[in-house]
Amino acid sequence: MFSWIEKAVLAMSSLRILSGTIEIMAALIMIKLNDVSKALVVNSLLALVGPFILLTTTTIGLIGMSEKLSYSKVALILIGVSLILYAVRK
Numbered sequence: 001m002f003s004w005i006e007k008a009v010l011a012m013s014s015l016r017i018l019s020g021t022i023e024i025m026a027a028l029i030m031i032k033l034n035d036v037s038k039a040l041v042v043n044s045l046l047a048l049v050g051p052f053i054l055l056t057t058t059t060i061g062l063i064g065m066s067e068k069l070s071y072s073k074v075a076l077i078l079i080g081v082s083l084i085l086y087a088v089r090k
Contacts, residue, residue: 008064012057019053022046051085 026046030039058081062074069077 008060011060015057022049
């Protein structure tokens with residue numbers, strides 16, 4: 001069915017679709033709960049999903065491009081992702 005799409009791209013886009021679906025479901029749950037404190041808990045749980053999806057899609061992309069990238073470029077990308085995660089946590 002998707003033989004013309006690279007496996008890494010398909011995996012990355014599937015994870016992003018899953019992430020978007022989780023975000024939409026969380027928004028609907030917040031509306032259904034209709035309580036600020038409960039909505040804040042749901043929102044906090046989303047804070048766990050975002051970095052996981054970021055790391056996973058980045059890892060898949062790096063593995064897919066591993067033959068094309070030098071070690072220094074991979075290191076720079078990993079440092080950049082680490083800085084993003086550090087900034088989000090602070």
